[in-house]
Amino acid sequence: MEVKVGVRVGGRSAVVKVLGMHCATCSLTVQRALLSVRGVRWAEASLASGEARLVVDPEVLDWGELLRAVRGVGYDVYRESAHIVADFRPEEVEAVERAAGGWGVFYVRASPAAGVVYVEYNPLETSVEEVAERVARAGFRVREVRRGEVGVDVDRRAVEAEVRDLGKRLVPAAVAAAVLMLAMVGVLHVPPLAQLALAGVAQFYSGWRFLWGAARAFRNGTANMDTLVALGTLSTFLYSSYAVAVGGHAFFEASAAVIAFVLAGRYVEALMRLRTGEAVKRLAQLQPPRARVKRGEGWVEVEASGVGAGELVEVREGERVPVDGYVEEGVGLVDESAFTGEPLPVEKGRGDLVLAGTALVRGRLVVRATRSGRHTYLAEVVKLVRQAQNARLPIQRLVDRVAGVFTWVVIGVAVATFVGWSAVGAPLSQALLFTASVLVVACPCALGLATPLAVVVGVGRAAERGLLIKNVEAVEKALRARYVAFDKTGTLTVGAPRVAKFVGDGEALALAASAEAKSTHPLGKALVEYAVERGVRLAEPEFFDTFPGQGVYARVDGAVVGVGNEKLVEGLGASIPEDLRRAAEELRGEGYTVAYVVVDGVVRGVVAVGDEVRREAAEVVKRLRAMGLEPVVVSGDHEAAVAKVAARLGIERFYGGADPAAKAEVVRRLKREGGVIFIGDGVNDAPALAEADVGIAVASGTEVAKEAGDVVVRRGDLAKVVEFLELSRKIVGTARFNLFWAFFYNVVLIPVAAGAFYPALYLRPEYAGLAMALSSISVTLNALRLRRA
Secondary structure: OOOOEOEOOOOEEEEEEEEOOOOHHHHHHHHHHHHOOOOEEEEEEEOOOOEEEEEEOOOOOOHHHHHHHHHHOOOEEOOEEEEEEEOOOHHHHHHHHHHHOOOOEEEEEEEOOOOEEEEEEOOOOOOHHHHHHHHHHOOOOEEEEEEOOOOOHHHHHHHHHHHHHHHHHHHHHHHHHHHHHHHHOOOOOOOHHHHHHHHHHHHHHHOHHHHHHHHHHHHOOOOOHHHHHHHHHHHHHHHHHHHHHHOOOOOHHHHHHHHHHHHHHHHHHHHHHOOOOHHHHHHHOOOOOEEEEEEOOEEEEEEHHHOOOOOEEEEOOOOEOOOEEEEEEOOEEEEOHHHHOOOOOEEEOOOOEEOOOOEEEEEOEEEEEEEOHHHOHHHHHHHHHHHHHOOOOOHHHHHHHHHHHHHHHHHHHHHHHHHHHHHOOOOHHHHHHHHHHHHHHOOHHHHHHHHHHHHHHHHHHHHHOOEEEOOOHHHHHHHHEEEEEEOHHHHHEOOOOEEEEEEEOHHHHHHHHHHHOOOOOHHHHHHHHHHHHOOOOOOOOOEEEEEOOOEEEEEEOOEEEEEEOHHHHHHOOOOOOHHHHHHHHHHHHOOOEEEEEEEOOEEEEEEEEEOOEOOOHHHHHHHHHHOOOEEEEEOOOOHHHHHHHHHHHOOOEEEOOOOHHHHHHHHHHHHHHOEEEEEEOOHHHHHHHHHOOEEEEEOOOOOHHHOOOOEEEOOOOOHHHHHHHHHHHHHHHHHHHHHHHHHHHHHHHHHHHOOOOOOOOOOOHHHHHHHHHHHHHHHHHHHHHHHHO
């Protein structure tokens, strides 16, 4: 459609729903972001409708780039998701992703381990039916389409469908191959026409998936494993059919046995792939389907997904918690090992957070629900883990390029084999058998499965250990890092500080605590607790705001109150009295964090807060050094307090007084010296987490989808950082070994199949098919070892 909007701008029109705009500046910011995207010729964001209208060049526009541009300026685009179950091979991942991508699709990722294509699309411009139709037009059979964020059942059903199809095709192929091989060795007498019929069943029924896959690849201008199997088996079948017609020697057993062995290999491989997603399946099954809810005067049992926010849910001993929420009454021991990997249960009482899927080992709890169904923390974890499992390691890009030419190289070697043996006067049947062996022995699917299977199993295992890997590239990047940079408060320290001393009058304390009452920062909470313990009456702030890296600002009982560091004091136009400045320096020298209290432009108090270093921090720093990583502290706290913690942990390099922008700048400087892993929590660390090669967020809340960082450690256990690095090494090591094995296998066996060592050593086509099947099985088995990592 050609449109003209305002000035003379031509192209195709599009509409996206933008989330988060609330003022004219917002819409202008979004508009500028959209115009920065290649292919966008005109854009206008409307605050009233919450939509952005575009005119674009459809040949140039990348919808994923458009989404990243909007999210990069702090907003989001409404999109819907779907899973398309389709028949494709590992080496066809790029082809099926190209088919599913296109107009209106922001994100597409195909999982060769499950045979599922995950898409996120703009429902205002396309539909999942249109996307599925594009996949089907490219020649990929679409088995099922599921809208929305579905559970792991779709992955399992896809593989189970593959197992069933392989099983029903394997049986006749195995029977035909057995009979024909017995006839070959003289045990059975099978007339030539009967042999032709048996081989025909194996070739055109059992082997139909190879013929169809080869035709699909040809249609898409590529070649894959199906191409090799189809060429190898068809050539031997057609030659044998010709031999029957002219009374020559046929070898139908070769084509039938190749098909039987390859199908058997795929069948075993598919059975094992059912086990690759068990970790995520176990997580998804933790959430109970029913909940006991207080309705009226009694308790009634309802669907857990139907529990509303604020409703009371009863959990009895031995049951799993069905919703996210806070304990309203009761005390109990809760097993959170599914999320944290820690075996010991945690005591929960009034006001404590409990999560859906955790188990109440002892006691009785009444929980006030905050989230249920697909909105729970557990559901978010399952969703994010499944998305990460569908991603690919950076090394896979090289593999994809190699695999793209690998099949053509094998076909070239097969042609050269046939020409070479024919040139030296070998019988046509012998040249053809060697050619078929070359085509069949090569296994591009082993290359295609090498890294995806390692990612699927490794990311699932990480989730079981309390590590949420959101960006799989972090696994490989972490191994190239030179520095590990830590935030201090809440990361190296426990994040539950206490006020050690307050210098100032009682009114200043009351105003400061009232201003901090709405803050979620650990220092603010500590000040409120300190004031309450001393019987100070808190007032409701008339206005409240935070300044990341500086402090809080509020209006309390008509007074303008600020609590924070020197930057906040300067921003409020106040000056620090000399006696309070000296008191602050003395307290910092003792290792305390210091905040000033400003009331109506006058500094009236100093708060000294102490925070304990985590008991595992020293051991973690020691282990990181043993791995060849240099620890660094980057904190917004005063340099004297940072130095105290760094000295206690034996860390020589540290930076204090860094606001969010300064933290990100420190990370940039470190990156110029080598790769950087940044570990932090809170809003203050978001820029640094994003800037680092690998960002690890220490999350105390449940909004994991909104946490910055490539990896999320939910409970703030620093030892999990070492676990992540160790698991990353195992995932990448497994992927690299799989790739080495797949390449080594082909380098060794292709010359053998071509007859380079004949007659001392050679492979008939059927044994070449068996060897190819064993290659894929060995890659799968090696990946499954990560389940015990």
